[in-house]
Amino acid sequence: MNRLLRRWFIAGLLIWLPLAVTLLVIRFVVNILDTSLLLLPAALRPDFPGFGVLLSIVLVLGTGALAANYIGRRGLSWAESALGHIPLVRSVYGGMKKLAETLFSGNAVAFRHALLIRYPHAGTWSIAFQTADTPKQLQDQVGQELVTVFVPTTPNPTSGFLLLVPKQDVIWLEMPVEEALRLVISLGVVAPDVEKLTAYSAQARAANAVRG
Structure with missing residues (x-):
């Protein structure tokens, strides 16, 4: 009987443990994306979950569309040049930018x-x-x-x-x-x-x- 209960317990853990970790990771990501609501005035923030995720996606797409045209590229180049003159910010931003380019570039491989x-x-x-x-x-x-x-x-x-x-x-x-x-x-x-x-x-x- 003890052996049977132990087998059931392990089988249950194999189902619930990966599921729980997955849900925790998803919740963590959603909570981070929901922080984009702080960009809106308190009176305009909708009181339902998930809107921050949608707002974050819109912000990312909008920024990407802006950076893809000539005026946006010039503005981005000027902003990066300005950040490059700030010692601490220059190191952090430059490193993260190169990391992001490595991870998301279609021609790059993070690990060879x-x-x-x-x-x-x-x-x-x-x-x-x-x-x-x-x-x-x-x-x-x-x-x-x-x-x-x-x-x-x-x-x-x-x-x-x-x-x-x-x-x-x-x-x-x-x-x-x-x-x-x-x-x-x-x-x-x-x-x-x-x-x-x-x-x-x-x-x-x-x-x-x-x-x-």
């Missing part, structure tokens, strides 16, 4: 490859992701080819460490970035999709052959 590197010490391996080409100046200073990688923390992959690793010390994983991220987020519990690994393995083996 899933990798294995020896981290945090030589006796262990960690999953990492190649983010960009390492500046030549840095490689010239150390006298070897480097790979710029991001090592995410688990289960929250939005934080982590940026490392420059010698190319000969990097192993290209035979799995897509999405599968490697799923492995990190799930604390290693969710195994990668075998079919995706098979389709991706030829490219990874070629990369490892070049490394060797």
Whole structure:
């Protein structure tokens, strides 16, 4: 009987836990979007949920439409130039703009490859992701080819460490970035999709052959 109850309890958790986390994330996003109501005078704010989300979407679309024409681009360029003269704002805005361009550009890829590197010490391996080409100046200073990688923390992959690793010390994983991220987020519990690994393995083996 105890074993049956335990099995039922675990089965229920597997249903409700992902659902609860999903609802919490959605609620968090909706609450953030609802803050756009603060742009309206108190007397004009409608008293029903969800209007802030709609207002945020309208604001984003309207700003995008304005920035897409000549006058809007000139105004945006002037505003960014003005922000560039404010020390702290310049650093934060510039970094976030580049991050947004990387994430939302159709031609850009935030993570290029899933990798294995020896981290945090030589006796262990960690999953990492190649983010960009390492500046030549840095490689010239150390006298070897480097790979710029991001090592995410688990289960929250939005934080982590940026490392420059010698190319000969990097192993290209035979799995897509999405599968490697799923492995990190799930604390290693969710195994990668075998079919995706098979389709991706030829490219990874070629990369490892070049490394060797």
